[in-house]
Amino acid sequence: MQVESMERAEAMCRTRWQFVKAKRWGRLRIGLFFWVWSAVLLVAGGPAEDWKILSIDPSMADWQGQVGQWECRDGILRSLPGADGVLFTKESYDHFEVELDFRLPPGGNNGLAIRYPGTGRASVDAMCEIQILDDDAPQYASLDPRQYHGAIYGMVAPKRGYLHPAGQWNHQRVTVVGSWIQVELNGTVIAEGDLSRITEFKDGTPHPGKDRRDGFLGFCGHQDPVEFRQVRVRRLTPFRLGAFSVDVTIPLGHRCMGLLPQKSASIADPLLLHGLVLLGPDKPWVLMAIDWCEVRNESYRLWQERIAEAVGTVPEQVWLNSLHQHDAPVIDHGAQRLLDQVGLPGELFDPVFHEEVLGRAVGAAKLAMESAVPCTDIGMGQAQVEKVASNRRHVASDGTVDFSRGSSSGREPRFRDAEEGLIDPWLRTLSFWNGSKCLAQWHVYATHPMSYYGRGEVTSDFVGLARERLRREDPSIHQMYGSGCSGDVTAGKFNSGTPEDRVALTDRMYRAMVASAESTRTAKLESIRGIWEPLEIRWNPKPSLARDTLTASLRDSSLPTEKRIYAAMSLASLDRLEKQPQTTLPCLDLGAAQLFFLPGEAFVGYQLNVQQRLAKESELHATQRWPLVLGYADCWTGYVPTREAVEDRFDDSWYWVDPQSWEAMARGIESVVRQMAR
Numbered sequence: 001m002q003v004e005s006m007e008r009a010e011a012m013c014r015t016r017w018q019f020v021k022a023k024r025w026g027r028l029r030i031g032l033f034f035w036v037w038s039a040v041l042l043v044a045g046g047p048a049e050d051w052k053i054l055s056i057d058p059s060m061a062d063w064q065g066q067v068g069q070w071e072c073r074d075g076i077l078r079s080l081p082g083a084d085g086v087l088f089t090k091e092s093y094d095h096f097e098v099e100l101d102f103r104l105p106p107g108g109n110n111g112l113a114i115r116y117p118g119t120g121r122a123s124v125d126a127m128c129e130i131q132i133l134d135d136d137a138p139q140y141a142s143l144d145p146r147q148y149h150g151a152i153y154g155m156v157a158p159k160r161g162y163l164h165p166a167g168q169w170n171h172q173r174v175t176v177v178g179s180w181i182q183v184e185l186n187g188t189v190i191a192e193g194d195l196s197r198i199t200e201f202k203d204g205t206p207h208p209g210k211d212r213r214d215g216f217l218g219f220c221g222h223q224d225p226v227e228f229r230q231v232r233v234r235r236l237t238p239f240r241l242g243a244f245s246v247d248v249t250i251p252l253g254h255r256c257m258g259l260l261p262q263k264s265a266s267i268a269d270p271l272l273l274h275g276l277v278l279l280g281p282d283k284p285w286v287l288m289a290i291d292w293c294e295v296r297n298e299s300y301r302l303w304q305e306r307i308a309e310a311v312g313t314v315p316e317q318v319w320l321n322s323l324h325q326h327d328a329p330v331i332d333h334g335a336q337r338l339l340d341q342v343g344l345p346g347e348l349f350d351p352v353f354h355e356e357v358l359g360r361a362v363g364a365a366k367l368a369m370e371s372a373v374p375c376t377d378i379g380m381g382q383a384q385v386e387k388v389a390s391n392r393r394h395v396a397s398d399g400t401v402d403f404s405r406g407s408s409s410g411r412e413p414r415f416r417d418a419e420e421g422l423i424d425p426w427l428r429t430l431s432f433w434n435g436s437k438c439l440a441q442w443h444v445y446a447t448h449p450m451s452y453y454g455r456g457e458v459t460s461d462f463v464g465l466a467r468e469r470l471r472r473e474d475p476s477i478h479q480m481y482g483s484g485c486s487g488d489v490t491a492g493k494f495n496s497g498t499p500e501d502r503v504a505l506t507d508r509m510y511r512a513m514v515a516s517a518e519s520t521r522t523a524k525l526e527s528i529r530g531i532w533e534p535l536e537i538r539w540n541p542k543p544s545l546a547r548d549t550l551t552a553s554l555r556d557s558s559l560p561t562e563k564r565i566y567a568a569m570s571l572a573s574l575d576r577l578e579k580q581p582q583t584t585l586p587c588l589d590l591g592a593a594q595l596f597f598l599p600g601e602a603f604v605g606y607q608l609n610v611q612q613r614l615a616k617e618s619e620l621h622a623t624q625r626w627p628l629v630l631g632y633a634d635c636w637t638g639y640v641p642t643r644e645a646v647e648d649r650f651d652d653s654w655y656w657v658d659p660q661s662w663e664a665m666a667r668g669i670e671s672v673v674r675q676m677a678r
Contacts, residue, residue: 050234051099054089064090065118069221077228079110079221088116088218095236097175097374098217101229106166107137109222111153114176115215122220127212128195129153129220130174130183134166144202150183150190154202155210158183158191169229177240177374178279179211194370239525241375241432242277242368243440243478246360248290250329250458251353257293257453258330258348258569259562265456269465271328273361274480276432276440277369280528283313285588286365287442287595289321289482291460294635296332296569297576301634303358310362311369316532316586319597321482322632325461326407326453329354330635334572339565342555348565375439377522378590379431380626383515388508389447389486390493391421391604393648401648407450407490408497415492423447423489424607427509429516430593430628432525438477443467443513444628446484446604451495451502462491462502466509481513485631487601487639488650523592531587531675533668535599537637538658539577545570545656566653573636573656583634585668587676594676596629600637601654602665603645607631610669617677625676640665 055062056077060070069083079087093115102110112130113122122129131151133140140148150158150172162185164170173184179196182189195210217233219226249271250256254264271291278285286307295303304315329349336348392403394415409415427445431438449463460468463481471479495501543549553559553567588595596610607629618625638654643662 051232052234054231054233056229056231062090063087065218066221070219075229077219077231079219079224079226081225082223083221084223086113086116086122086218086220088113088118088216089233092214092216093176093233093235094214095177095238095374096217096233097173097236098231098233099171099173100231101169101171102132103169103227104132104134104166105225106134107139108132108134108166108224108226110224110226111220111222112174113216113218113220114174114181115209115212116218117209117212117215122218123153124207125209126215127176127209128155128181128207131158132226135160135163136165146202150185152181152183152191152193152195154205155195155198155207156181156191156193159188160190162186162188162190175236175374177236178213178238178281180240180372182373192371197370236374237376237525238281239375239528240279240372241434241439242279242370242372244275244277244364244368245478246273246357246364247271248273248292248357251350254329254350254353255348255565256328256456256458257326258332259565260326260454261562262454262456264327264458266458268457268459269468271325271458271460272464272468273357274478275361275365275368276442276478276480277311277365277372278375278432278528279369279372282528283317284311284369285528285530286311286313286318288319288361289323289442289480291325291328291464292322292331293324293326293328294322294330294332294632295320296330296634296636297334297572299331299333300636302333303361306358306362307365310366316584317530319586319630319633321597321630322635323449323460323463323481323483324486324601324632325459325464326450327456327458327461330569332569332572334575335565335568338554338568338571342557342564344561344564347561348568373439374434375432375525376435377433378525378593379429379433379438379520379522380593381429381431381516381518381520382426383512383519384425385427385445385512386508387494388491388505389420389423389425389445389489390418390491391423392488392490392492393421393645394418403488403645403648403650403652405490405492407448407492408452408495408501409490409492410494410501411496416496418493420493422604422608424484424604424611427512427516428628429513429520430595431517431520433522440478440480441513441517442480442482442628443516444482444484444630445509445512446486446489446607446631448486448490449483451491451505452497462505462509465502465506466513469506469510470513482630483632484629485598485602485604485607487631488603488641488645525590527589527591529589531589531672533585533587533672534582535585535664535668536581537583537599537640537661537664539574540656540658545574547571547574550574570656576636583637585672586633587672589676592624593626593628596627596669596672597633598629598631598640598665599633600631600635600640602631602640603642605642605644606640606665606669609666610673613669613673614676617673621677623677637661
């Protein structure tokens, strides 16, 4: 079964590089590829004691309905010739998995009733009937494709050719979670579908029971002596997971980091978007991490709205974490419109390229949702990262404090020899499981993800390279990386900006990811809860960010283009803040694990504060809490320094919020932690 699943995955997930000559760009660009890993994730797991073996003996203790039309002999349940009606379980099932062996006589016909209400016909009154049929019998040569063996009757046609000849035993597994059903025959998935999305039916007649959420499991007699044995069932949690990846590599000649003078000139490795669609009883959640510098203002909302529409959720349940590599784009539609008005089209980013990427992401998210598989558990692991992160804060020999230890400042002894400063040394890994099978891992660490940049060499840098190395070693696990709160954390102490240092940093991150995954402990995924806390973050009052000053800079054609881009980005954020004064701190509570998503380049102190506060609340309430803290949500804020950094007179041009914003951040974190601890 695993070999066949892998073959399906390879066919489904094959990387496709498309090199096209774009008229608009006049350059060669890297086109689409995406993987939908759900095909790999179809191997069910779980402890054996979860299964209930249904009785096959004369007592018929587990059965009701047409009991008199069936016989039990030597562990085999057999429908008597001429028997009709439904034999069904005494217990009802909502989310479950059933395994059984069956043997058909020549021309045999039966069915498996899913969520049967106890009366009526399984083919229309139950959620569905899974067809059990001798496909090779001459009388069935002209059926509707949705009537052959393994069909979700009348709604989803199966793949054929996997049924053993009449008289031989077959093994079948059916998995039902929410509105999604999968049928596996003799080790191959032959049918699957989300019945809530079915709009075409056999004979054009709608299926009245397809949205039923609970009912009995049963067999549908069709007058033929069909035999069953080794019938077992187990209940599942109501959650499913789909995964997707999309190439988001910018074309050559595209602006990087919004302001870098050197535009993209070569592609060292692709930029990627990795995402998860988590489905449960309520609306789906979409969690994404993208190898871009920033997505800001209305552009961030556009991503939320478009993805939400595609998967049937609300924008607030769509997260996009920008990893913040600098050899990557900044996306801000409001800023680009302002630039268009002063004769600088496409200078911040290319809207046509962006629309193509977003369209591919929407399609991939939809496909991932439709192919999602059961998710029974979450995993939590962590490991220390060696020699990667150091705080930007630097104390000079005369005692003065600055924040000048940048990403590749390790070439200077004063930065290399100073202490690491305040960092979070732990890389954390949140994983998603189907029984004993790991489906996806999301690794999160707090550091600026650059070894060197500004040379026109597009790259996902050491964090992306480590992530992809891990993915290549085991393609069955969907790998993601997210940037934590790292506005004031870089690789500076341990990085001099050489290609050799990039290799070393990649290796250290990779080893930490492996160690974190190996330390994983799992817990049942039993609930999903969202919390959204408003943050009243105000505009930075310094004179250089006044509207009149910024407008004058935008319109001044004598200024370097980069300064005018900066003015447009600033004005777009100011416009947004005047229309929508609140920023949101969203949190996702998965029971054993809690995800916090902070705006912009929040400093690492906020991440540590979340962890400390949640640990204290957990101790007070005797609960186990495991926080995963991400930064770089909507990035309009730029840097969000802590109180301590403000007192140290932190300042930077990429700093659009009021210095007292730490007060709103502290109140917001405190409020969310209190709600999480309830």
